Amino acid sequence: MESDSGANAGTQGAERYRFGDIVVDAVAYTISRNGQSVAVEPKAFSVLLVLLRHAGQLVPRDELLDAVWGHRHITPGVLTRxxxxxxxxxxxxxxxxxxxxxxxxxxxxxxxxxxxxxxxATVPPNAGGLAQGAVTAMSASPPAAAAADTPSAISVSDHAPSPASPYAGNERRGARGLWRWQWAAFAVVMLALAVWAWREHRPTRVRAAEPSIAVLPFTNLSENRDNDYFAEGLAAEMHDALAGVQGLKVAAQVSPATVLKQGGDVKALGALLGVSTVLDASVRREGQRVRINARLSDCATGYTLWTRSYDRQLSEVFDTQVEIAEEAVRSLIEVLPKQSEAMARRLTPTRNAAAFDAYLRGLQQLLAGGEGSEAKAVGFFDSALKADSGFARAQAGICRSEVAAFRHRHDASAFERARDACTRAGKMDAELGEVNVALGDLYQAHGESGEAVEAYTRAESDPVSRPSAYMGLAMMHAEQGDHQRALALSRKASALRPADARIFAYSGYYSYLAGRSQDAIAAYRKAVELKPDDAIYWNTLAALYVGVGDNAAGMRALERSIAIEPGPEALTNLGELKYQAGDYAAAVDLHTRATVLAPADYLPWGNLGNAQLAEPATANKARATFQQAATLAQGYIATRPADGTALAALGWFLANLGRAGEAREMLMRSEQLKGEQAEIALYNAQTFALLGDTEAARIRLQAARAAGLPETRIVSNVVLRRAGLTPDRARENAVQNTVPSTPGKS
Structure with missing residues (x-):
């Protein structure tokens, strides 16, 4: 079932609620109180919609967590907030x-x-904005068009004197006739003005000088909030397809928070994004059917240019997307047949609805991050390939997920799986932008810079993959020590995707490598603002705070991270804070838990060895732990031999195993490479101190301080203190305020 109602469309299926002085519009994604827009985070808005849809009913806490966050292992604290x-x-x-x-x-x-x-009744007929657009659709027509459709609205009989008037006599008939003629002439003039105004605002085509559009986040109206990924995925696909149309300016993807901040006002959004039109839609998925209500609005007037409603089988979602895109483009510019074909191909990556659904779920997991997200993403992408064995974008998704696992977890086996997946994807479609991004990631992770540049350059030619290509190139420049170039490329990527928290996170990392710690903190604060439920971002922000010596702020960020999800990164960072405070038993416990969650990552094992070495009750276990750390680090370095931080860590592990010659070799290799200079210097200072070369250790400590390592990291180090390189008094002064509080059980 399908309807095309243009500017006079009804709003059947619109979802709005009013209570007291509050109006909630689910389609426009807005809350207003006393006519003023009120902003809340997207998750909070979703909670409100669930409660409104079950007004008067008790909604259990677990059901709210299921509906909005998709799972129950999140702490109830996020719901309370x-x-x-x-x-x-x-x-x-x-x-x-x-x-x-x-x-x-x-x-x-x-x-x-x-x-x-x-x-x-409470919405002014001339009000702009998304909420107004829906109301405009319910009225007969825009104000100017109403006059054109009802020319008798200003009638002679309505304004002629009544028979009871002083001018009702026969002697005034001539004057009365002239009076009627004047009103008739006035009506004709008003009609002409109305027709002119209607032509200016008619819902057919935006002025050719303004062929531009923004795709707003699609609203999920399904009862099951797990379908958020489906609405988000459709909006992303639509944005990417329109971005490839020549002659059409497409704004960067917009976050729900941006729409909320503007109160859903079309005019304000147009001014903010620099576009003449905005496309928004609501998506309701029920079983194997999907209903999509799409709307194109003019940012100059606030009027709805057209609306369309589609009620179809899920398998027809690709054709539906193509029709919406073509309708939007036709309203803006003429397109060549080849451009239309390319847009349709982009919106039809597969003809299998189950494969597409699994692919969108995989993307959701890959972008979400968090404990086990890469493995979950691979599972969904694999399901997509089982439904459609030629689905190249799903195969590329497996490659990118495995590369991410290799980078984040230092899991050497993940790299081999990534290589196999990328090879398969290349055979499916070597020209696809996503495939070339995946190949670039693979080559970059292996240190093959030339091949990586070639792959990213191919991906850069595709508007859809350009931001990811910029980020891949940025990472390469950062590893080569050109942090300014890395930051410049990150800014280019962010301009295309200002709502992408990952880009700000990487920018923060590059700022950290450049020794600009405060810039790094600012970038990660922006990342957690865009994605407040990401435990990894909060954990990294905590590490940055600790890195500048603000352990109190670091502890607060860690508490937030662990409350969302007690991942290995947060646990090991909390263990480091306990180590700095001299609570070695607590550090041993936290690092042990981290190794259980990330058994293939050398870093938690190395930190556990350090804590065991410092705690007399566990010192005898440290050697076995360092052996495990060394084995894992060697496997990782075999795949990524240019990682200076990993080489320095391996040198430290080997020194604890009595393999002094190999330890020195790793140490010297690490200092010839670019990387986290402060961490490399600290590892190497420890190694030299353990090997008895205190002068060489002092030189490395000077380098660590110069690279921005906070004094708390140095004076709390047990190995350096035992070597006489840090006085106990200095340590006491530095760590007395290290841990302001102990978080609850995680």
């Missing part, structure tokens, strides 16, 4: 009138919902 945000936004804090809490059970919406007619 979302409810607190909603109470502030709805002014429902003193004595709740809208959201009732049933302690330890769940929440209930207790407000009185008003009928939709009351909502429409």
């Amino acid at each position: 979302a409810i607190a945000q909603l109470r502030a936004a709805l002014d429902d804090r003193a004595e709740p009138h809208y959201i009732q809490t049933q302690h330890a059970v769940g929440y209930r919406f207790i407000g009185v919902l008003e009928p939709e007619e009351a909502i429409l």
